[in-house]
Each structure stands twice: as C-alpha cells, then as structure tokens.
Amino acid sequence: xxxxxxxxxxxxxxKAADQVSWFQAAPVTSLRLLERWAPxxxxxxxxxxxxxxxxxxxxxxxxxxxTVLDVSEAALTKVRKRLGERxxxxxxxxxxxxxxxxxxxxxAWHDRAVFHFLxxxxxxxxxxxxxxxxxxxxxxxxxxxxxxxxxxxCSGLPTLRYDAESLARIFGSAFSLEHAExxxxxxxxxxxxxxxxxxLRRV
Ligand SMILES: C[S@@+](CC[C@H](N)C(=O)[O-])C[C@H]1O[C@@H](n2cnc3c(N)ncnc32)[C@H](O)[C@@H]1O
Numbered sequence: 643x644x645x646x647x648x649x650x651x652x653x654x655x656x657k658a659a660d661q662v663s664w665f666q667a668a669p670v671t672s673l674r675l676l677e678r679w680a681p682x683x684x685x686x687x688x689x690x691x692x693x694x695x696x697x698x699x700x701x702x703x704x705x706x707x708x709t710v711l712d713v714s715e716a717a718l719t720k721v722r723k724r725l726g727e728r729x730x731x732x733x734x735x736x737x738x739x740x741x742x743x744x745x746x747x748x749x750a751w752h753d754r755a756v757f758h759f760l761x762x763x764x765x766x767x768x769x770x771x772x773x774x775x776x777x778x779x780x781x782x783x784x785x786x787x788x789x790x791x792x793x794x795x796c797s798g799l800p801t802l803r804y805d806a807e808s809l810a811r812i813f814g815s816a817f818s819l820e821h822a823e824x825x826x827x828x829x830x831x832x833x834x835x836x837x838x839x840x841x842l843r844r845v
C-alpha cells in the first residue's frame with residue numbers, strides 16, 4: 643500500500659495532468675457507456691480515478707452521487723482543487739483497491755486503466771470480491787484494461803492484458819457480460835494503446 647501510494651503520488655506531483663500516457667482530453671467512452679448502461683439515477687464510484695475529468699463530466703451531467711477512489715492523495719488533491727465549488731456532489735476516498743472495502747453499494751463502478759495493474763491473483767480476487775459486494779444487484783461495472791495486444795507496462799509498472807472473455811471469466815458468475823468494445827487510445831506522445839472495454843452487470 644505504502645509503495646503504491648508513494649509511486650503514484652510521485653507521478654502526480656511531478657507530471658502535468660496532460661503529460662501522462664493515460665491522459666485523454668475528454669472521457670468520452672466512459673461517459674457514453676455509463677450513460678447507456680447504468681440504471682437511471684445511479685450512484686457511481688470511479689476506482690483509481692486519478693486526475694481524470696470524468697468526475698467533472700458526471701457532476702455536470704447531473705449525476706448526484708459520485709465517489710472517487712485513488713491510492714494517491716496527490717491525485718485526489720488535484721481533483722479537489724479543480725472542482726472547487728462543485729465539490730459538494732463528490733465523495734473522496736483515499737485507499738488501495740487491493741485492500742479497500744466499500745461501506746456501501748453503488749449502481750455503477752468505473753475503472754479505466756487500474757485493474758490491469760493487479761498482477762497478483764490474490765489482488766484480483768480481492769478486487770472482484772469487493773466489486774461484487776459494492777455493486778448493487780442490477781448495477782454495472784464499466785471497465786477498461788489494456789487489450790490482448792496492448793502494452794505490458796505502464797508508468798514503469800507491469801500490466802496484464804485482457805480480451806472481453808478473459809475479463810468476464812475473472813469476474814465470474816456474479817456478473818454477466820453485457821457489452822464489449824475496443825478502443826485505440828492515442829497517448830499525448832502519439833503512441834497507440836489498445837484497450838478492452840467491458841460492461842458487466844451484477845446479477
Ligand atoms: C493509469 S492511471 C488511470 C487514471 C484514471 N482512471 C484515468 O483514466 O485517467 C491509474 C490510476 O490508478 C491509481 N491506482 C493504481 N493502483 C491503485 C490501487 N491499487 N488502488 C487504488 N488506486 C490505484 C493510480 O494512482 C492512478 O491514478
């Protein structure tokens with residue numbers, strides 16, 4: 643936990659938001675999938691939210707109950723400062739998803755580019771158990787990981803690569819695979835990173 647916090651704090655303290663490989667000017671796919679697949683009026687948690695502007699977009703679009711979780715306090719501080727007066731609708735949680743437990747349920751769980759860092763099976767098991775408890779029946783997980791032909795590391799850390807079927811298999815029978823798509827993300831440095839997106843419904 644300490645190591646992860648130290649690593650990611652150093653990233654957010656030393657790099658501008660638009661100078662990290664995962665930067666996107668607008669979280670277009672996240673928003674489209676959440677608006678299409680989450681039950682109306684859903685609460686949502688963005689797991690490993692970083693400095694993403696997804697929270698701004700969700701609040702702007704009228705989502706009333708938005709939580710952001712990240713292991714990096716530095717990332718959460720950036721988001722707090724950016725949101726300013728719009729903070730009211732947002733709950734911040736600092737925690738490592740490999741050990742974190744949710745105290746409530748959500749209609750939607752969003753994770754872009756976090757699950758693929760979990761290279762230890764026990765960490766993936768904890769993540770799936772936590773998501774299974776935290777997502778209300780009928781709610782959805784909207785997940786994006788590196789695709790099967792995606793990068794094998796990010797930010798100096800090893801990553802795993804998935805297609806939709808392998809992701810759905812890991813999440814198991816508590817979830818049904820509703821939707822999958824591929825995205826080719828262009829980094830600020832002009833390289834292409836293929837991602838697998840899935841929407842899994844909690845049964
Ligand atoms: C590649 S970035 C993606 C950030 C954001 N989801 C986005 O799309 O812009 C990975 C994020 O996950 C966070 N993170 C990494 N490992 C984590 C963990 N074990 N628990 C919680 N957050 C974690 C990092 O601090 C970082 O903000």
